[in-house]
Amino acid sequence: MSVISILSFTVNLLAIVILCRGKCGLSKCITRYLAAMAASDLLVGITDPFLRQTMKMYFPYSFLNITPVCTTIYFLTFTTTAVSVWLTVAFTFDRFVALCCEKLKTRYCTKRTAAVIIGTVSVLGCLENVPRCFVIVPGFVFDNLPWGCFKKPTFYTSSAWTTYDVTHRVLTPCIPFFLILLLNVLTARRIVAASRVRRGLRGRSDGENDKDLEMENRRKSIVLLFSITGTFILLWATQAVFYIFTRIAKAGYDSSPTGYYYITRATSGFLQLLSTCTNTCIYVATQNKFRGELVNAVKFPLRAMRAHLRS
Numbered sequence: 001m002s003v004i005s006i007l008s009f010t011v012n013l014l015a016i017v018i019l020c021r022g023k024c025g026l027s028k029c030i031t032r033y034l035a036a037m038a039a040s041d042l043l044v045g046i047t048d049p050f051l052r053q054t055m056k057m058y059f060p061y062s063f064l065n066i067t068p069v070c071t072t073i074y075f076l077t078f079t080t081t082a083v084s085v086w087l088t089v090a091f092t093f094d095r096f097v098a099l100c101c102e103k104l105k106t107r108y109c110t111k112r113t114a115a116v117i118i119g120t121v122s123v124l125g126c127l128e129n130v131p132r133c134f135v136i137v138p139g140f141v142f143d144n145l146p147w148g149c150f151k152k153p154t155f156y157t158s159s160a161w162t163t164y165d166v167t168h169r170v171l172t173p174c175i176p177f178f179l180i181l182l183l184n185v186l187t188a189r190r191i192v193a194a195s196r197v198r199r200g201l202r203g204r205s206d207g208e209n210d211k212d213l214e215m216e217n218r219r220k221s222i223v224l225l226f227s228i229t230g231t232f233i234l235l236w237a238t239q240a241v242f243y244i245f246t247r248i249a250k251a252g253y254d255s256s257p258t259g260y261y262y263i264t265r266a267t268s269g270f271l272q273l274l275s276t277c278t279n280t281c282i283y284v285a286t287q288n289k290f291r292g293e294l295v296n297a298v299k300f301p302l303r304a305m306r307a308h309l310r311s
Contacts, residue, residue, distance in 0.1 A: 002054045004273050008045025011280035012038045018293045025289040028111040029098075033091040034279070036118045037228075040084035041276035047076045049273050067138040067146035074149060075132050082172045083125035084276070088232050089176045090117050095225045096183045099218065100190040128171065131164055169243050173236045180229045191222060220286070227282045235275035239268035 015038040018024065019031050026034070051073045055064050063069055094117075098109045107113075135155050139148025155161045195215060242264050283290040 002049070004270075004277065005045050005050035005054060008049070008273070008276045009042060011277055012042035012045065014294065014297060015280040015283065016042070018290060018297060021293065023289065023293055024283075024287060026287070027109075029094065029109050029114045030091075032111055032114040032118065033087065033094060034283070037084065037087045037091065037279060040080055040087055041279065043076070043080040044084055044273070045276045047073055047080055052077050065147055065149070067136065067149060070149035071133055071136045074136060075129055078129045078132055078168075079125050081272075082128060082168075083122050085172050085176050085232075085236075086121045086125065087118065088229065089179050090121055092180050092183045092225065092229050095221060096187050099187055099221065128168070135161070166247070173240055174244075177233060177236070177240060180233060184226065184229055187222070187225070191218060194218075223286050224282070227286055228279060231278045231282065232275055235271045235278070238264070239272050242268050 016035055019026075019035040019038065022028070022031060024031070051064060052070075055062065056070070064073065094109060094114065097104050101108075135151050136149045137152055138146030139150050141147070152161075155165075195218075246261075284294060
């Protein structure tokens, strides 16, 4: 987990810096969504694998185990994850509107709308996870200071808490799965139909096979969209299917390291956290200008060091 946290911090911080420079050839609307997604992934990488797992494992008696502190980390872990997931949905919907809804495109696909959507998703993600602050109780009190973070026994027996937990799992990631798949299918159908019509019109107009710049831009946008959403679905699928299976089958918790429950749960958690590191790799693979900016960012400290040695 420590490797994932370091990797997530590095690649997402680089992505934020490069995207905020605005030299990647992307619209300001797309740039805001991608930068916000990178920021949320960065926070997930800090709170979940680093603060909640790695630090508490290697430093079990640090200040991170004081009840108010670990409650805050617990809250931030779920909040940042929910915001990250729903920002992916928001980005998918924005690209659907841009590629399929010509009349709505000019009003919706703007940097102002993107900022409002990002802010709304962030606020709703915080509000949805506020009840988690009231789930945690301390394990013991030492010198009037509460230590440890344990869930209340009623969390597992109360129908209200069970309803809340199921609702959370439906909101993250079951509904996002459905929305992303639906929007991608609709987008693909529209683009295929538009491409056929456009090729037919161009064929009748000039009969030449010269490069269609508009279709080329659409193709790049589709590759970026499908790469991000496809990776998200693949890396979250194990956890979503596992949760649905345990709910339907009512499988009990098996703490044995060799049990299928433990192995599947650990694998699904690892894949979910790995999703925080993939978007930057996708940008590098699909966006030439982003790749060039990344190369310049890597070369900058080497150039500065060379200049310092020469002086």
